[in-house]
Amino acid sequence: MDHPNTIEAEKLVREFKKGPRAVDGIDLHVDAGEIYGFLGPNGAGKSTTVLMLTTLLPPTAGAARVGGYDVVREGPQVRANIGAALQEAALDPLLTGREHLRLQAALQALPREERGPRAAELLDRVGLTEAADRKVRGYSGGMKRRLDLAMALVHRPRILFLDEPTTGLDVQSRTALWDEVGRLAREDGVTVFLTTQYLEEADVLADRVGIIDHGRIVAEGTPDALKAEIGRPTVEVIPLGEDGRGPVAAVLERFGTLVPSSRGIAVRLEGGEAGLAEVVRALDAAGVHVAQLELHSPSLDDVFLAKTGRSLEGHGAE
Amino acid sequence: MRTTVDQVALLARRSVLRTWRNPAATIFPLVFPMLLLAVNSGGLRAETHLPGFPTKSFVAFALAVPFIQGALFATMNAGTDLARDIESGFMSRLSLTPLRGAALLAGQLGGVIALGLVQACFYLAVGFVVGVRPAAGVGGVAVLLVFAALIALAFGSLGATIAIRTGSTESVQSLFPVFFVFLFISSMNIPRNLISTRWFRDAATANPVSYLLECVRSLIITGWNGEALGLGFGILAVIGVAGLSSAAAALPRRLAR
Amino acid sequence: MRNLSVARAVAWRTLHNVFTNPGLVIPQLAFPLFFFTAFAGGLSHIHDVRGFAYPEGYTAFQFVFVLLQSAAFGGVFTGFGIARDFETGFARRLLLAAPHRTGIVSGYALAALCRWLVTAAFLTCVAFAVGMKVGGHGVDLPALYLLAALVNAAAILWACGVAMRLRSMQAGPIMQMPVFLVLFFAPVYVPLGLLTGWIHAVALVNPLTRVLEAGRGFVAGSPTEVAAAYGAAAGLAVLFSLWAVRGLRKAEAAG
Numbered sequence: 001m002d003h004p005n006t007i008e009a010e011k012l013v014r015e016f017k018k019g020p021r022a023v024d025g026i027d028l029h030v031d032a033g034e035i036y037g038f039l040g041p042n043g044a045g046k047s048t049t050v051l052m053l054t055t056l057l058p059p060t061a062g063a064a065r066v067g068g069y070d071v072v073r074e075g076p077q078v079r080a081n082i083g084a085a086l087q088e089a090a091l092d093p094l095l096t097g098r099e100h101l102r103l104q105a106a107l108q109a110l111p112r113e114e115r116g117p118r119a120a121e122l123l124d125r126v127g128l129t130e131a132a133d134r135k136v137r138g139y140s141g142g143m144k145r146r147l148d149l150a151m152a153l154v155h156r157p158r159i160l161f162l163d164e165p166t167t168g169l170d171v172q173s174r175t176a177l178w179d180e181v182g183r184l185a186r187e188d189g190v191t192v193f194l195t196t197q198y199l200e201e202a203d204v205l206a207d208r209v210g211i212i213d214h215g216r217i218v219a220e221g222t223p224d225a226l227k228a229e230i231g232r233p234t235v236e237v238i239p240l241g242e243d244g245r246g247p248v249a250a251v252l253e254r255f256g257t258l259v260p261s262s263r264g265i266a267v268r269l270e271g272g273e274a275g276l277a278e279v280v281r282a283l284d285a286a287g288v289h290v291a292q293l294e295l296h297s298p299s300l301d302d303v304f305l306a307k308t309g310r311s312l313e314g315h316g317a318e
Numbered sequence: 319m320r321t322t323v324d325q326v327a328l329l330a331r332r333s334v335l336r337t338w339r340n341p342a343a344t345i346f347p348l349v350f351p352m353l354l355l356a357v358n359s360g361g362l363r364a365e366t367h368l369p370g371f372p373t374k375s376f377v378a379f380a381l382a383v384p385f386i387q388g389a390l391f392a393t394m395n396a397g398t399d400l401a402r403d404i405e406s407g408f409m410s411r412l413s414l415t416p417l418r419g420a421a422l423l424a425g426q427l428g429g430v431i432a433l434g435l436v437q438a439c440f441y442l443a444v445g446f447v448v449g450v451r452p453a454a455g456v457g458g459v460a461v462l463l464v465f466a467a468l469i470a471l472a473f474g475s476l477g478a479t480i481a482i483r484t485g486s487t488e489s490v491q492s493l494f495p496v497f498f499v500f501l502f503i504s505s506m507n508i509p510r511n512l513i514s515t516r517w518f519r520d521a522a523t524a525n526p527v528s529y530l531l532e533c534v535r536s537l538i539i540t541g542w543n544g545e546a547l548g549l550g551f552g553i554l555a556v557i558g559v560a561g562l563s564s565a566a567a568a569l570p571r572r573l574a575r
Numbered sequence: 576m577r578n579l580s581v582a583r584a585v586a587w588r589t590l591h592n593v594f595t596n597p598g599l600v601i602p603q604l605a606f607p608l609f610f611f612t613a614f615a616g617g618l619s620h621i622h623d624v625r626g627f628a629y630p631e632g633y634t635a636f637q638f639v640f641v642l643l644q645s646a647a648f649g650g651v652f653t654g655f656g657i658a659r660d661f662e663t664g665f666a667r668r669l670l671l672a673a674p675h676r677t678g679i680v681s682g683y684a685l686a687a688l689c690r691w692l693v694t695a696a697f698l699t700c701v702a703f704a705v706g707m708k709v710g711g712h713g714v715d716l717p718a719l720y721l722l723a724a725l726v727n728a729a730a731i732l733w734a735c736g737v738a739m740r741l742r743s744m745q746a747g748p749i750m751q752m753p754v755f756l757v758l759f760f761a762p763v764y765v766p767l768g769l770l771t772g773w774i775h776a777v778a779l780v781n782p783l784t785r786v787l788e789a790g791r792g793f794v795a796g797s798p799t800e801v802a803a804a805y806g807a808a809a810g811l812a813v814l815f816s817l818w819a820v821r822g823l824r825k826a827e828a829a830g
Contacts, residue, residue: 058827086671107584346748361774362621518617
């Protein structure tokens with residue numbers, strides 16, 4: 001295929017006047033139909049990367065190809081093949097939802113007779129049919145985000161960029177948006193490049209994750225591989241009585257190194273998660289009574305912590 | 319008493335500073351009326367050839383206009399600042415303090431008067447540079463400055479009333495076209511007796527802005543004219559009393575504690 | 576073809592906003608009418624000044640100025656909308672959606688023209704209703720409107736260039752002030768021959784003077800300096816189209 005639905009970047013750089021390098025030589029490869037989560041804290045360079053890949057900001061150095069087209073030299077072809085929902089859902093408060101979609105369809109040169117049906121189809125898909133003819137100034141934050149997503153899909157793009165699509169949304173709206181993004185990738189084969197500050201979002205949605213910090217990609221891989229890379233899961237056991245601590249520790253020692261635990265006794269499993277069943281059987285065989293047993297997997301925050309020395313939790317939006 | 323004076327002085331200072339630190343709000347009221355003066359005095363100089371035109375210098379005739387435009391800026395400044403305070407919640411914060419409502423209004427209008435005086439001095443200085451010498455002499459200049467201060471007070475209180483009642487900068491801004499119409503349908507560019515279109519002459523005669531213009535104009539081009547001064551100051555007094563009393567009446571509701 | 580689609584979409588959206596929002600449509604109609612009233616009504620006595628020879632009367636004399644003024648300010652007001660689009664981020668959406676971005680500039684220009692045509696029609700109806708006399712024949716009035724349309728194009732392209740460079744509503748006075756000066760440093764109230772002193776010198780080199788004098792010639796049925804007027808208006812439109820496209824490139828580079 002001449003123009004695959006891929007995203008590629010090589011040593012991509014963006015410098016701003018009198019400022020640091022917002023993006024400092026990143027390399028990227030996102031496969032067709034893949035959901036790629038771009039994770040990082042405030043000011044890490046996520047949005048700047050998206051702006052460059054969507055042709056809204058020229059790179060200072062390096063190269064990028066989106067859908068097989070160069071973002072600098074072939075901007076019109078890139079724009080024809082991508083959809084994007086940027087951080088601020090910049091909508092016109094005086095237009096209705098339906099009018100926004102028709103406008104977007106016209107901008108993308110969809111044939112006139114297709115615009116109405118396509119708008120109706122997308123409004124239905126994002127659950128805005130009832131609000132379609134109301135002016136956008138009366139929409140909630142979640143409705144605006146959903147309309148923004150619908151607008152990004154008007155021309156059936158092969159590649160979709162979503163810049164922090166769920167920031168500020170309630171749990172219900174967030175889950176609905178995740179479902180829709182997942183469906184687009186699975187059923188329509190759309191490649192999705194998603195920036196997020198939510199670890200859970202990257203974990204649930206992304207096939208692969210890139211972690212960016214200070215303009216550089218510090219880790220990349222599937223969420224499971226990234227977590228596995230930095231450590232084994234931990235099993236924490238709380239015995240039924242104080243006198244159970246010794247026997248529990250004796251059993252757990254057989255499966256790995258004991259690690260500190262404030263509530264009970266914990267061990268890092270040398271054999272990975274598969275060792276959990278063995279632990280349970282061994283405790284049972286030793287006749288130890290257990291009040292509680294928990295398996296702790298490493299989180300993406302642990303990955304971030306390991307790679308940058310800082311925690312990602314608690315950072316605001318970029 | 320001393321506390322109230324301090325409060326008024328502080329709020330007046332704040333009013334002046336916030337205008338001073340916004341270059342658009344400072345420069346525009348100085349430059350725009352001078353540009354209009356230049357344009358009109360150049361383009362309408364031929365008017366001085368009309369029989370009955372009161373002076374040979376159109377600049378002297380037109381110098382009254384910036385003073386009345388000053389009223390427009392006073393209204394906008396006072397109103398916009400107060401409305402912004404309401405929109406931003408600053409007024410709510412003030413209402414939690416023991417500040418007297420009258421001090422708030424006096425402080426805001428004090429700042430507007432100070433700026434009105436700066437503008438008036440600037441207009442007079444520009445007029446002086448291009449050769450305009452007020453016919454009423456130094457005493458006339460002093461009366462002009464008093465008049466400018468009263469214009470700022472009277473029209474500023476109108477702007478403040480709208481701001482306090484609506485709490486919206488947009489509502490204050492919407493006054494601009496209204497004042498604009500009053501200014502243009504007046505004797506701004508030509509003496510009333512030389513307006514040949516009858517309905518326009520009648521409208522200009524009924525328009526109080528004409529008398530404010532003629533009051534300033536009399537001091538600049540004819541000297542001491544009791545009738546023009548009486549009408550000008552009288553109309554200003556009516557506007558001022560109406561503006562101040564309505565602003566004072568609206569304020570307690572806005573500052574409801 | 577895609578460029579045309581973008582231009583039409585941008586124009587539709589701008590016009591939709593203007594004509595469904597009384598706060599935008601009323602000033603657009605009221606201000607030119609007000610200036611026409613204030614100038615033609617209030618200053619008509621100037622027609623009696625010795626040397627003022629304009630056979631169609633002061634109403635027609637001022638109609639031409641107000642028509643050109645409405646064309647120029649119609650362009651500038653559309654420029655305010657462009658600045659607002661950049662400030663709110665909506666322009667980024669247009670930049671992202673439009674495969675060929677020059678279509679965005681064309682769209683705004685098309686909207687400014689359509690917007691002004693409504694004002695021009697309204698103003699013309701009012702002028703005829705109050706008894707404006709026209710001495711020209713069939714082709715003269717359309718020639719005046721074509722001239723004004725070129726002024727409209729020059730003004731919107733100027734404003735567009737400013738808006739795309741500054742990308743903020745703060746750009747408003749910068750768009751407005753030069754247009755105001757060019758308009759009023761022309762022979763607004765009296766013919767060029769009656770201006771004296773510095774204003775005469777400025778008016779002589781002001782390109783709008785040629786346009787204004789030619790426009791008044793069209794209404795009087797005795798066009799003068801037509802080539803110079805069209806040359807000046809078209810020249811400004813071409814110059815500012817380059818200015819606007821370079822502004823677009825700057826906006827693209829800024830992200």
